[in-house]
Amino acid sequence: MADPKKFARFRDVMKEVNRKGAAIYKNPAGTQDLVIMSPYNIKYIHSYAQDSPFFLGLAKGDILGSECKNCHYRYATPRSHCMECGHETKWFRLPREGKVHSWTTCYFGGEEFLKETPFNLALVEFEGVDTLLLSRLKGAKEKDIFIGMKVRAQFRRPPRYLISDVSFVPAERGRSRK
Ligand SMILES: [Zn+2]
Structure with missing residues:
Protein backbone atom coordinates (compact mmCIF):
# COMPACT_ATOMS: atom_id res chain seq x y z
CA MET A 1 0.00 0.00 0.00
CA MET A 37 -6.01 10.08 14.02
CA SER A 38 -6.30 9.01 17.64
CA PRO A 39 -9.75 9.86 19.05
CA TYR A 40 -9.69 10.90 22.67
CA ASN A 41 -12.62 11.76 24.85
CA ILE A 42 -13.26 12.22 28.54
CA LYS A 43 -16.31 13.28 30.52
CA TYR A 44 -15.54 15.09 33.71
CA ILE A 45 -18.19 15.94 36.28
CA HIS A 46 -16.92 19.20 37.62
CA SER A 47 -18.19 21.23 40.60
CA TYR A 48 -17.69 24.99 40.55
CA ALA A 49 -18.27 25.00 44.32
CA GLN A 50 -17.74 28.53 45.69
CA ASP A 51 -17.20 29.91 42.16
CA SER A 52 -20.76 28.84 41.18
CA PRO A 53 -22.33 32.34 41.44
CA PHE A 54 -19.87 33.58 38.81
CA PHE A 55 -21.06 31.07 36.20
CA LEU A 56 -24.74 31.43 37.18
CA GLY A 57 -24.21 35.18 36.81
CA LEU A 58 -22.89 34.83 33.24
CA ALA A 59 -26.08 32.95 32.38
CA LYS A 60 -28.04 36.02 33.55
CA GLY A 61 -25.82 38.49 31.69
CA ASP A 62 -23.82 39.58 34.74
CA ILE A 63 -20.06 39.34 35.19
CA LEU A 64 -19.33 39.06 38.89
CA GLY A 65 -16.08 40.18 40.43
CA SER A 66 -14.89 39.72 44.00
CA GLU A 67 -14.32 42.58 46.42
CA CYS A 68 -12.35 42.16 49.64
CA LYS A 69 -14.57 42.87 52.68
CA ASN A 70 -11.56 44.25 54.51
CA CYS A 71 -9.25 46.21 52.16
CA HIS A 72 -11.79 46.57 49.30
CA TYR A 73 -9.33 45.37 46.65
CA ARG A 74 -11.50 44.49 43.66
CA TYR A 75 -10.83 41.43 41.49
CA ALA A 76 -12.33 41.03 38.02
CA THR A 77 -12.49 37.24 38.58
CA PRO A 78 -13.99 34.85 41.15
CA ARG A 79 -11.79 34.81 44.25
CA SER A 80 -13.10 33.67 47.63
CA HIS A 81 -10.28 35.28 49.60
CA CYS A 82 -8.19 38.39 49.07
CA MET A 83 -4.65 37.97 47.76
CA GLU A 84 -3.64 41.23 49.41
CA CYS A 85 -4.83 40.66 52.99
CA GLY A 86 -6.36 37.17 53.12
CA HIS A 87 -9.87 38.25 54.15
CA GLU A 88 -13.07 36.93 52.62
CA THR A 89 -14.49 38.64 49.56
CA LYS A 90 -18.04 39.46 48.48
CA TRP A 91 -19.45 39.46 44.95
CA PHE A 92 -20.03 42.64 43.01
CA ARG A 93 -21.27 43.27 39.49
CA LEU A 94 -18.61 44.32 36.95
CA PRO A 95 -19.45 46.99 34.38
CA ARG A 96 -20.48 45.49 31.03
CA GLU A 97 -18.04 47.81 29.31
CA GLY A 98 -14.29 47.88 29.72
CA LYS A 99 -11.12 48.67 27.81
CA VAL A 100 -8.53 46.49 26.11
CA HIS A 101 -5.51 46.41 28.44
CA SER A 102 -3.55 44.09 26.13
CA TRP A 103 -4.42 41.50 23.52
CA THR A 104 -2.98 38.71 21.38
CA THR A 105 -3.92 36.58 18.38
CA CYS A 106 -3.93 32.81 18.96
CA TYR A 107 -2.97 30.64 15.98
CA PHE A 108 -3.11 27.48 18.08
CA GLY A 109 -5.34 26.44 20.95
CA GLY A 110 -6.77 23.63 23.00
CA GLU A 111 -8.76 20.89 21.27
CA GLU A 112 -12.09 22.69 21.69
CA PHE A 113 -10.87 25.96 20.18
CA LEU A 114 -8.53 24.65 17.48
CA LYS A 115 -11.15 24.90 14.74
CA GLU A 116 -11.72 28.57 15.67
CA THR A 117 -8.09 29.65 15.23
CA PRO A 118 -6.92 32.25 14.61
CA PHE A 119 -8.83 34.17 17.30
CA ASN A 120 -8.11 37.12 19.56
CA LEU A 121 -7.81 37.14 23.33
CA ALA A 122 -7.86 40.33 25.37
CA LEU A 123 -7.14 41.25 28.97
CA VAL A 124 -10.03 43.58 29.74
CA GLU A 125 -9.75 46.33 32.35
CA PHE A 126 -12.75 47.82 34.13
CA GLU A 127 -13.22 51.20 35.76
CA GLY A 128 -12.64 50.92 39.51
CA VAL A 129 -11.44 47.31 39.38
CA ASP A 130 -7.87 46.32 40.31
CA THR A 131 -7.34 43.19 38.20
CA LEU A 132 -8.07 42.12 34.62
CA LEU A 133 -10.36 39.59 32.95
CA LEU A 134 -9.05 37.36 30.14
CA SER A 135 -11.67 36.92 27.46
CA ARG A 136 -12.27 36.39 23.76
CA LEU A 137 -12.40 39.54 21.66
CA LYS A 138 -14.79 39.07 18.74
CA GLY A 139 -16.04 41.19 15.90
CA ALA A 140 -12.79 43.10 15.31
CA LYS A 141 -9.96 42.58 12.84
CA GLU A 142 -6.39 42.63 14.20
CA LYS A 143 -5.62 45.89 12.40
CA ASP A 144 -8.51 47.61 14.19
CA ILE A 145 -7.71 46.46 17.74
CA PHE A 146 -5.74 48.78 19.99
CA ILE A 147 -4.80 49.20 23.64
CA GLY A 148 -7.49 51.24 25.36
CA MET A 149 -10.19 50.24 22.85
CA LYS A 150 -13.62 50.28 24.47
CA VAL A 151 -15.27 46.87 24.49
CA ARG A 152 -18.56 45.56 25.78
CA ALA A 153 -19.58 42.14 27.04
CA GLN A 154 -21.85 39.80 25.13
CA PHE A 155 -23.24 36.55 26.50
CA ARG A 156 -23.86 33.13 24.97
CA ARG A 157 -27.49 32.10 24.79
CA PRO A 158 -28.28 29.52 25.95
CA PRO A 159 -25.37 29.45 28.42
CA ARG A 160 -23.03 26.49 28.70
CA TYR A 161 -21.81 27.55 32.16
CA LEU A 162 -18.28 28.07 30.84
CA ILE A 163 -16.01 31.11 30.96
CA SER A 164 -16.61 31.34 27.20
CA ASP A 165 -20.25 32.28 28.00
CA VAL A 166 -18.89 35.83 28.04
CA SER A 167 -16.89 37.45 25.26
CA PHE A 168 -16.25 41.04 24.24
CA VAL A 169 -16.93 43.05 21.09
CA PRO A 170 -15.97 46.62 20.17
CA ALA A 171 -18.25 49.04 22.07
CA GLU A 172 -18.13 51.69 19.37
CA ARG A 173 -18.35 50.40 15.84
CA GLY A 174 -16.42 52.10 13.08
CA ARG A 175 -14.52 54.39 15.42
CA SER A 176 -10.81 54.35 14.70
CA ARG A 177 -7.77 54.81 16.89
CA LYS A 178 -6.98 58.37 17.95
ZN1 LIG B 1 -8.04 42.46 51.15
Missing part, protein backbone atom coordinates in the same frame (compact mmCIF):
# COMPACT_ATOMS: atom_id res chain seq x y z
CA ALA A 2 1.20 3.50 -0.84
CA ASP A 3 2.35 5.79 1.96
CA PRO A 4 -0.12 8.41 3.20
CA LYS A 5 0.05 11.80 1.43
CA LYS A 6 2.84 14.19 2.39
CA PHE A 7 2.43 17.85 3.37
CA ALA A 8 4.78 20.64 4.40
CA ARG A 9 2.14 22.58 6.35
CA PHE A 10 0.75 21.02 9.52
CA ARG A 11 -2.64 22.58 8.79
CA ASP A 12 -2.82 20.43 5.62
CA VAL A 13 -1.67 17.39 7.59
CA MET A 14 -4.60 17.88 9.98
CA LYS A 15 -7.07 18.18 7.09
CA GLU A 16 -5.79 14.98 5.51
CA VAL A 17 -5.78 13.13 8.83
CA ASN A 18 -9.38 14.20 9.37
CA ARG A 19 -10.29 12.83 5.93
CA LYS A 20 -8.14 9.71 5.65
CA GLY A 21 -6.93 8.96 9.16
CA ALA A 22 -3.21 9.37 8.34
CA ALA A 23 -0.75 11.73 6.65
CA ILE A 24 2.97 12.46 6.58
CA TYR A 25 4.34 15.75 7.83
CA LYS A 26 7.47 16.95 6.05
CA ASN A 27 9.05 18.39 9.16
CA PRO A 28 11.31 21.44 8.57
CA ALA A 29 13.87 19.55 10.69
CA GLY A 30 14.19 17.12 7.76
CA THR A 31 12.22 14.15 9.08
CA GLN A 32 8.99 12.75 7.66
CA ASP A 33 6.60 12.23 10.52
CA LEU A 34 3.67 9.84 10.25
CA VAL A 35 0.61 11.47 11.86
CA ILE A 36 -2.53 9.48 12.63
Whole structure:
Protein backbone atom coordinates (compact mmCIF):
# COMPACT_ATOMS: atom_id res chain seq x y z
CA MET A 1 0.00 0.00 0.00
CA ALA A 2 1.20 3.50 -0.84
CA ASP A 3 2.35 5.79 1.96
CA PRO A 4 -0.12 8.41 3.20
CA LYS A 5 0.05 11.80 1.43
CA LYS A 6 2.84 14.19 2.39
CA PHE A 7 2.43 17.85 3.37
CA ALA A 8 4.78 20.64 4.40
CA ARG A 9 2.14 22.58 6.35
CA PHE A 10 0.75 21.02 9.52
CA ARG A 11 -2.64 22.58 8.79
CA ASP A 12 -2.82 20.43 5.62
CA VAL A 13 -1.67 17.39 7.59
CA MET A 14 -4.60 17.88 9.98
CA LYS A 15 -7.07 18.18 7.09
CA GLU A 16 -5.79 14.98 5.51
CA VAL A 17 -5.78 13.13 8.83
CA ASN A 18 -9.38 14.20 9.37
CA ARG A 19 -10.29 12.83 5.93
CA LYS A 20 -8.14 9.71 5.65
CA GLY A 21 -6.93 8.96 9.16
CA ALA A 22 -3.21 9.37 8.34
CA ALA A 23 -0.75 11.73 6.65
CA ILE A 24 2.97 12.46 6.58
CA TYR A 25 4.34 15.75 7.83
CA LYS A 26 7.47 16.95 6.05
CA ASN A 27 9.05 18.39 9.16
CA PRO A 28 11.31 21.44 8.57
CA ALA A 29 13.87 19.55 10.69
CA GLY A 30 14.19 17.12 7.76
CA THR A 31 12.22 14.15 9.08
CA GLN A 32 8.99 12.75 7.66
CA ASP A 33 6.60 12.23 10.52
CA LEU A 34 3.67 9.84 10.25
CA VAL A 35 0.61 11.47 11.86
CA ILE A 36 -2.53 9.48 12.63
CA MET A 37 -6.01 10.08 14.02
CA SER A 38 -6.30 9.01 17.64
CA PRO A 39 -9.75 9.86 19.05
CA TYR A 40 -9.69 10.90 22.67
CA ASN A 41 -12.62 11.76 24.85
CA ILE A 42 -13.26 12.22 28.54
CA LYS A 43 -16.31 13.28 30.52
CA TYR A 44 -15.54 15.09 33.71
CA ILE A 45 -18.19 15.94 36.28
CA HIS A 46 -16.92 19.20 37.62
CA SER A 47 -18.19 21.23 40.60
CA TYR A 48 -17.69 24.99 40.55
CA ALA A 49 -18.27 25.00 44.32
CA GLN A 50 -17.74 28.53 45.69
CA ASP A 51 -17.20 29.91 42.16
CA SER A 52 -20.76 28.84 41.18
CA PRO A 53 -22.33 32.34 41.44
CA PHE A 54 -19.87 33.58 38.81
CA PHE A 55 -21.06 31.07 36.20
CA LEU A 56 -24.74 31.43 37.18
CA GLY A 57 -24.21 35.18 36.81
CA LEU A 58 -22.89 34.83 33.24
CA ALA A 59 -26.08 32.95 32.38
CA LYS A 60 -28.04 36.02 33.55
CA GLY A 61 -25.82 38.49 31.69
CA ASP A 62 -23.82 39.58 34.74
CA ILE A 63 -20.06 39.34 35.19
CA LEU A 64 -19.33 39.06 38.89
CA GLY A 65 -16.08 40.18 40.43
CA SER A 66 -14.89 39.72 44.00
CA GLU A 67 -14.32 42.58 46.42
CA CYS A 68 -12.35 42.16 49.64
CA LYS A 69 -14.57 42.87 52.68
CA ASN A 70 -11.56 44.25 54.51
CA CYS A 71 -9.25 46.21 52.16
CA HIS A 72 -11.79 46.57 49.30
CA TYR A 73 -9.33 45.37 46.65
CA ARG A 74 -11.50 44.49 43.66
CA TYR A 75 -10.83 41.43 41.49
CA ALA A 76 -12.33 41.03 38.02
CA THR A 77 -12.49 37.24 38.58
CA PRO A 78 -13.99 34.85 41.15
CA ARG A 79 -11.79 34.81 44.25
CA SER A 80 -13.10 33.67 47.63
CA HIS A 81 -10.28 35.28 49.60
CA CYS A 82 -8.19 38.39 49.07
CA MET A 83 -4.65 37.97 47.76
CA GLU A 84 -3.64 41.23 49.41
CA CYS A 85 -4.83 40.66 52.99
CA GLY A 86 -6.36 37.17 53.12
CA HIS A 87 -9.87 38.25 54.15
CA GLU A 88 -13.07 36.93 52.62
CA THR A 89 -14.49 38.64 49.56
CA LYS A 90 -18.04 39.46 48.48
CA TRP A 91 -19.45 39.46 44.95
CA PHE A 92 -20.03 42.64 43.01
CA ARG A 93 -21.27 43.27 39.49
CA LEU A 94 -18.61 44.32 36.95
CA PRO A 95 -19.45 46.99 34.38
CA ARG A 96 -20.48 45.49 31.03
CA GLU A 97 -18.04 47.81 29.31
CA GLY A 98 -14.29 47.88 29.72
CA LYS A 99 -11.12 48.67 27.81
CA VAL A 100 -8.53 46.49 26.11
CA HIS A 101 -5.51 46.41 28.44
CA SER A 102 -3.55 44.09 26.13
CA TRP A 103 -4.42 41.50 23.52
CA THR A 104 -2.98 38.71 21.38
CA THR A 105 -3.92 36.58 18.38
CA CYS A 106 -3.93 32.81 18.96
CA TYR A 107 -2.97 30.64 15.98
CA PHE A 108 -3.11 27.48 18.08
CA GLY A 109 -5.34 26.44 20.95
CA GLY A 110 -6.77 23.63 23.00
CA GLU A 111 -8.76 20.89 21.27
CA GLU A 112 -12.09 22.69 21.69
CA PHE A 113 -10.87 25.96 20.18
CA LEU A 114 -8.53 24.65 17.48
CA LYS A 115 -11.15 24.90 14.74
CA GLU A 116 -11.72 28.57 15.67
CA THR A 117 -8.09 29.65 15.23
CA PRO A 118 -6.92 32.25 14.61
CA PHE A 119 -8.83 34.17 17.30
CA ASN A 120 -8.11 37.12 19.56
CA LEU A 121 -7.81 37.14 23.33
CA ALA A 122 -7.86 40.33 25.37
CA LEU A 123 -7.14 41.25 28.97
CA VAL A 124 -10.03 43.58 29.74
CA GLU A 125 -9.75 46.33 32.35
CA PHE A 126 -12.75 47.82 34.13
CA GLU A 127 -13.22 51.20 35.76
CA GLY A 128 -12.64 50.92 39.51
CA VAL A 129 -11.44 47.31 39.38
CA ASP A 130 -7.87 46.32 40.31
CA THR A 131 -7.34 43.19 38.20
CA LEU A 132 -8.07 42.12 34.62
CA LEU A 133 -10.36 39.59 32.95
CA LEU A 134 -9.05 37.36 30.14
CA SER A 135 -11.67 36.92 27.46
CA ARG A 136 -12.27 36.39 23.76
CA LEU A 137 -12.40 39.54 21.66
CA LYS A 138 -14.79 39.07 18.74
CA GLY A 139 -16.04 41.19 15.90
CA ALA A 140 -12.79 43.10 15.31
CA LYS A 141 -9.96 42.58 12.84
CA GLU A 142 -6.39 42.63 14.20
CA LYS A 143 -5.62 45.89 12.40
CA ASP A 144 -8.51 47.61 14.19
CA ILE A 145 -7.71 46.46 17.74
CA PHE A 146 -5.74 48.78 19.99
CA ILE A 147 -4.80 49.20 23.64
CA GLY A 148 -7.49 51.24 25.36
CA MET A 149 -10.19 50.24 22.85
CA LYS A 150 -13.62 50.28 24.47
CA VAL A 151 -15.27 46.87 24.49
CA ARG A 152 -18.56 45.56 25.78
CA ALA A 153 -19.58 42.14 27.04
CA GLN A 154 -21.85 39.80 25.13
CA PHE A 155 -23.24 36.55 26.50
CA ARG A 156 -23.86 33.13 24.97
CA ARG A 157 -27.49 32.10 24.79
CA PRO A 158 -28.28 29.52 25.95
CA PRO A 159 -25.37 29.45 28.42
CA ARG A 160 -23.03 26.49 28.70
CA TYR A 161 -21.81 27.55 32.16
CA LEU A 162 -18.28 28.07 30.84
CA ILE A 163 -16.01 31.11 30.96
CA SER A 164 -16.61 31.34 27.20
CA ASP A 165 -20.25 32.28 28.00
CA VAL A 166 -18.89 35.83 28.04
CA SER A 167 -16.89 37.45 25.26
CA PHE A 168 -16.25 41.04 24.24
CA VAL A 169 -16.93 43.05 21.09
CA PRO A 170 -15.97 46.62 20.17
CA ALA A 171 -18.25 49.04 22.07
CA GLU A 172 -18.13 51.69 19.37
CA ARG A 173 -18.35 50.40 15.84
CA GLY A 174 -16.42 52.10 13.08
CA ARG A 175 -14.52 54.39 15.42
CA SER A 176 -10.81 54.35 14.70
CA ARG A 177 -7.77 54.81 16.89
CA LYS A 178 -6.98 58.37 17.95
ZN1 LIG B 1 -8.04 42.46 51.15
